[in-house]
Amino acid sequence: MDALPALDGVTHRFVDLPGLRMHVADAGSGPPVLLLHGFPQHWWEWRTVLPELARDHRVICPDLRGAGWTDAPPGGYVREQLLADVVGLLDALGLEKVDLVAHDYGAILGYGLCLKHPDRVGAFLTFGSGHPFVRMHPRMLTVVWRLWFQWVIATPGLGPWALRSGRQRLVRYLLRDFRTGPDALPESDVELFAAPLRDPARARAGSALYRNAILGEIGRIARGAYRDARLTTPTVVLYGADDPAGLPLELLGGYEEHADDLSQELVDRAGHFIADERPDALVEHARALFRRTAQAAPPRATAALPASSRAIGTRNGEQDT
Numbered sequence: 290m291d292a293l294p295a296l297d298g299v300t301h302r303f304v305d306l307p308g309l310r311m312h313v314a315d316a317g318s319g320p321p322v323l324l325l326h327g328f329p330q331h332w333w334e335w336r337t338v339l340p341e342l343a344r345d346h347r348v349i350c351p352d353l354r355g356a357g358w359t360d361a362p363p364g365g366y367v368r369e370q371l372l373a374d375v376v377g378l379l380d381a382l383g384l385e386k387v388d389l390v391a392h393d394y395g396a397i398l399g400y401g402l403c404l405k406h407p408d409r410v411g412a413f414l415t416f417g418s419g420h421p422f423v424r425m426h427p428r429m430l431t432v433v434w435r436l437w438f439q440w441v442i443a444t445p446g447l448g449p450w451a452l453r454s455g456r457q458r459l460v461r462y463l464l465r466d467f468r469t470g471p472d473a474l475p476e477s478d479v480e481l482f483a484a485p486l487r488d489p490a491r492a493r494a495g496s497a498l499y500r501n502a503i504l505g506e507i508g509r510i511a512r513g514a515y516r517d518a519r520l521t522t523p524t525v526v527l528y529g530a531d532d533p534a535g536l537p538l539e540l541l542g543g544y545e546e547h548a549d550d551l552s553q554e555l556v557d558r559a560g561h562f563i564a565d566e567r568p569d570a571l572v573e574h575a576r577a578l579f580r581r582t583a584q585a586a587p588p589r590a591t592a593a594l595p596a597s598s599r600a601i602g603t604r605n606g607e608q609d610t
Contacts, residue, residue, distance in 0.1 A: 296316075296336055309359065311359045312351065314332045316347075320346050322347070324390045325395030332357055349382065349387070356485070361490040386409055387410060388412045389413045392564060396418035403524070407521050411522075414575050420524075420544050423541055424543040426540050428536075435533050442459070443499040444500075452495050521549050523578065526552070526554070
């Protein structure tokens with residue numbers, strides 16, 4: 290793997306979880322906030338969000354299984370295991386409760402954490418993915434064709450090849466064209482996200498992720514798997530107003546009978562990658578949500594990394610010696 294990119298004030302460590310060595314970028318102090326990236330990104334997705342939130346929070350940005358500098362084992366790219374990885378990380382870091390920001394498939398895990406472990410999340414801000422209570426509507430078919438790449442990536446053999454081979458046109462399409470405009474992400478950042486996927490193991494991981502966790506979750510929602518679920522975590526869902534696969538908000542209801550406190554908002558001048566395109570809006574929404582929920586809750590203690598986690602620290606992309 291290439292060296293970690295440097296970001297001032299960020300500490301890098303590797304945490305040993307059951308069957309997985311996970312890379313974590315950590316910055317700031319105060320109430321803990323966990324940031325879960327989407328595909329095909331990793332912790333660097335938060336490069337402009339992290340410093341702002343770290344002014345008054347401890348910000349934890351893991352690379353999820355198979356992504357970035359975390360291990361890419363042959364299996365485990367299913368919703369249950371990916372969620373277990375996140376819970377295991379919170380336990381290893383000694384964090385009983387966090388606020389949560391999640392993008393794309395990270396949002397799938399975020400909802401799973403809120404629904405299965407509501408005591409672990411204070412507030413949840415999500416973007417680039419709808420809530421799990423949406424009701425299927427024929428008008429949704431009008432954007433399905435724009436998601437053609439999901440089936441390409443998910444196909445065994447074809448998906449890994451498309452992610453890693455040649456100029457990685459599919460990865461670059463997702464990062465540069467499937468957004469507000471081709472200039473929203475500099476080539477240097479595109480390369481940082483594309484490079485790990487040239488590793489065959491990580492390309493296979495990306496394909497398995499789409500095949501099992503992402504398309505599998507779409508199927509679960511379509512089958513009504515959440516019809517009896519209750520979301521008690523205060524939640525804000527953001528959608529880029531210019532997302533190529535975006536749907537009108539009137540088609541994204543269905544949560545009213547399942548969520549205690551959920552609101553949805555459009556972000557102007559943003560597509561699918563709001564953290565890259567409108568980090569200012571993301572930080573503003575996060576601060577407002579965290580401030581509101583903190584005022585309604587008792588103080589929350591923070592915890593240092595336990596020695597038993599066997600973490601290896603780095604700073605600014607360089608290994609400690």
